Amino acid sequence: MSSIVQPRAQALQICEPVRDRILPTVSADDLSCILLPDVLATIAPLKPEAWIEELSAAVSDGSFAVKRSILDGMSISGIARSLSEALNPCSLSPSVRTALYDDILGLATACADLTGTARFRFRFFTDVPNTRCSYHVDVVPPGSPTTALIRVYCGARTEYVEPSNVVSWEDFYAWEFWRKQQVRAIADAHARQDAAAEERATSRLARLDAKPHFLVHPENVLTVPPHALVACKFVDGKHLLDRTHVQARSARGWIHRSPMAGVPRCVVTLNAVN
Numbered sequence: 437m438s439s440i441v442q443p444r445a446q447a448l449q450i451c452e453p454v455r456d457r458i459l460p461t462v463s464a465d466d467l468s469c470i471l472l473p474d475v476l477a478t479i480a481p482l483k484p485e486a487w488i489e490e491l492s493a494a495v496s497d498g499s500f501a502v503k504r505s506i507l508d509g510m511s512i513s514g515i516a517r518s519l520s521e522a523l524n525p526c527s528l529s530p531s532v533r534t535a536l537y538d539d540i541l542g543l544a545t546a547c548a549d550l551t552g553t554a555r556f557r558f559r560f561f562t563d564v565p566n567t568r569c570s571y572h573v574d575v576v577p578p579g580s581p582t583t584a585l586i587r588v589y590c591g592a593r594t595e596y597v598e599p600s601n602v603v604s605w606e607d608f609y610a611w612e613f614w615r616k617q618q619v620r621a622i623a624d625a626h627a628r629q630d631a632a633a634e635e636r637a638t639s640r641l642a643r644l645d646a647k648p649h650f651l652v653h654p655e656n657v658l659t660v661p662p663h664a665l666v667a668c669k670f671v672d673g674k675h676l677l678d679r680t681h682v683q684a685r686s687a688r689g690w691i692h693r694s695p696m697a698g699v700p701r702c703v704v705t706l707n708a709v710n
Contacts, residue, residue: 456599456688460658467550470583470667476599477668477690484663487535491528492590495562495702499527502702504561509709512544515558522560536589543585543665543706550667551581551708559705565592565695570615570645571608573689576707578674582689584707586666591701594660596692597651605684607650608691615644645696668692670707 456476459469464480494500502522510518519540523533540560547556557576576582588594602608618641625634647654660666668690675687695701 458596458598458690464665467546467585467665467667470550470669475669476688477596477666477692479660480665480667481661482663482665485535487532488589488663490532491536491702494527495590495700498700500562500702502560502562504563505559507558509555510558511554511556512541512548515544515556516541518558519560539587540704543587543704547583547585547706547708550583550585553581553708553710555709557705557707557709559703562591562700562702564700565698567641567645567696569694570696571597571648571650571691571693572612573687573691574670574705574707575673575676575689576670577709578672580672580710581708582670582672584668584670584705586668586703586705587664588660589702589704592695592698593662593701594666594692595657595695596660596690597657599691601652601656602691603650603652605688609684609687611644611648611650615641618644666690 456474458476459466459478462469462478462480464482467478467480469475469478491500507514507518516537519537523537526533528536544556544558548554574584586594618637621637622634622641625631625637669688671687671689675683
């Protein structure tokens with residue numbers, strides 16, 4: 437069902453309850469549960485490993501850093517080459533470099549098994565948490581597989597909400613639309629050197645982030661546990677017609693956000709592309 441996403445209270449009256457689910461304690465062997473139509477994410481706990489402690493220390497003190505970038509259409513061998521360039525030379529010990537390299541390639545193989553494809557969008561970076569990005573669903577090009585894998589190796593952990601806490605998908609996309617408007621307003625005011633307008637837009641953005649109106653209970657925010665692997669659904673771009681027209685009930689994915697504050701993190705995201 438197609439709907440025009442606008443920030444109107446009437447959306448509350450026309451929407452059915454969200455019935456999707458997140459499986460929070462599956463084994464890494466059960467990631468295929470993400471292929472079920474009503475599952476938006478599976479969160480698999482992984483055994484803590486000693487090498488991650490060294491990685492965490494190096495990310496935290498800045499001695500190991502990887503610039504944020506997106507590599508599109510990468511094969512597993514291409515990801516291997518990219519990792520070799522990023523990890524050699526670096527401040528990590530050889531054993532930790534090898535462990536991280538092997539683990540990321542294992543994620544790529546798992547993504548290939550889940551999606552049946554051989555090309556991927558690969559993101560591998562370290563970063564300090566910031567307020568750039570709040571709640572969102574990631575989007576893939578029309579017709580691409582929507583299954584993705586995310587692992588935060590160390591640092592501040594990803595936050596997410598239960599589908600049962602979402603008023604409606606129409607309300608989520610309306611909130612996201614409003615937030616993007618404020619981000620744009622801040623940038624435009626800054627470019628014009630209009631401090632008053634920038635302050636007003638910043639204040640509106642802070643209110644939207646502090647109490648998202650698409651949540652039944654905004655205070656009920658969950659956090660991915662440490663040492664966990666997340667398999668999640670992104671949204672097929674064919675459901676997002678433009679910035680305001682969204683097939684909201686079809687455009688369903690894992691609503692999550694990077695932490696807005698905390699210690700530096702090391703993140704890998706993999707999803708298949710056609």
